[in-house]
Amino acid sequence: MNRRIKGKTIVITGASGGLGEQMAIKAAEYGGNLALIARRVHLLEALKEKLQREYNCKVEVYPLNVTEYEEVQRTFNAILQEFGSIHALINNAGFGIFQEAHETSFQDVKGMMDVNVLGLMACTGEVLPFMREQGFGHVMNIASQAGKFASPKSSAYSASKHAVLGYTNSLRMEAKRYGVKVTAVNPGPIATDFFTIADESGTYVKNVEKFMLDPRKVAEKVVDSLFTNAREINLPRWMNMGSRFYQMFPSFVEKVGNTLFFKK
Template sequence: MNRRINGKTIIITGASGGIGEQMAIKVAENGGNLALIARRVHLLQALKEKLTTTFNCKVEVYPLNVTDYDQIPLVFTAIRKDFGSIHALINNAGYGIFQEAHETSFQDVKGMMDVNVLGLMACTGEVLPYMREQGFGHIINIASQAGKFATPKSSAYSASKHAVLGYTNSVRMEARRYGVKVTAVNPGPIATDFFSIADETGTYVKNVEKFMLDPAFVAGKVVDSLFTNKREINLPRWMNIGSKFYQLFPSFVEKVGNNLFFKK
């Protein structure tokens, strides 16, 4: 059991499936208490039952779409009332749609920005003043390698994750003075139902299936970083190397990799 996590209260958004669900399991395994946020209430309730039956932890569920900005303060107030303290927030809610820019509707662009960026900022804004006051806390934002290395058919999604990284980096420097840790997580493609929306044709999944990350593996890396000074988690390692190479030689990478990138 991880002593850093044992007895702490962790909020996870987007907790009803994928790495959100897997992170909840990992936190419960280590004795943490959980406030689970998502839209799909029946899945949250099933996860709560599973965790409370298997582990000695407190779990509460909070139905919320993070784009319902007026509801976010009410939910976080309820969490503080139910748990007393908030020690960590993992901003995991998000989605993507893989289309060329001219094919992507403004409604879809706005949807990705509302969930991936503004929802994340709104949730962070609810815990940050409290964590600063208590002099302790950890905020983990699930971004993406797409936030470092944009490719065709992901213009709006990449833009949203670039925004998440910019926000995270700024908040990290601000919060450090008050004992609050901030970590960005930049995974490559993960084998979850994310692609049921992002890749309706199945083309991208077919092309990268053998490279996809296991959600339990990613969740383990994130949960292991709780209450440490980890600045970033970049997975897989080879993709992060590619992102760094792109930052150094963008023209070369765009020219040489152009055809490959369009396999998305």
């Protein structure tokens, strides 16, 4: 059990698979109560059964597309009615498509912005008033190293994650006055089904497969940081060093690394 997490209510979006599922498992292991959100309700129900059987924790599932903003409000009202409080929100729902800008349809661009940015903001907007009133809470936004280090063939996805980081950094300063913590999580590529959409050709996965992060280890790092003062979680460390170098010397990195970046 983790004393910081035991008995706390944790909401996780995008919880039906991948990183979201692994974070739910880890939070349940630590004694948290879970409100799990995703579109694929059959996977949520299966996860609920597993968690209740193995960890004897309270788990409720809520089918939701985070781009349906009126449904977002209704869902969070239902969570508060069921659990009585929300102590943490992990905004994990998101997707990406790796294509050059001229190849990416506007529909796909809008989809990424709607889910990755606006959906995240909508969910956060529902918990903030309650967290501020109770004087306690934690919002964790799953961003990406792509939000710190732009590269070819990810213009729209990278733009969405830059937006998430901008929102998160501003929110952190606002929320601190009310006892609410805000953390940005910036992972590199994770070995999940994210790439079935992002990389249909399989080229990117083939090129970076040996560097891919284990979702269980990422989940452990994220959940272990709940209710701490972690400003950012950056994984892997070497990739974050590259992001920092890029921020200091962008022209040099773009010139030297241009060929490498196109290996997506």
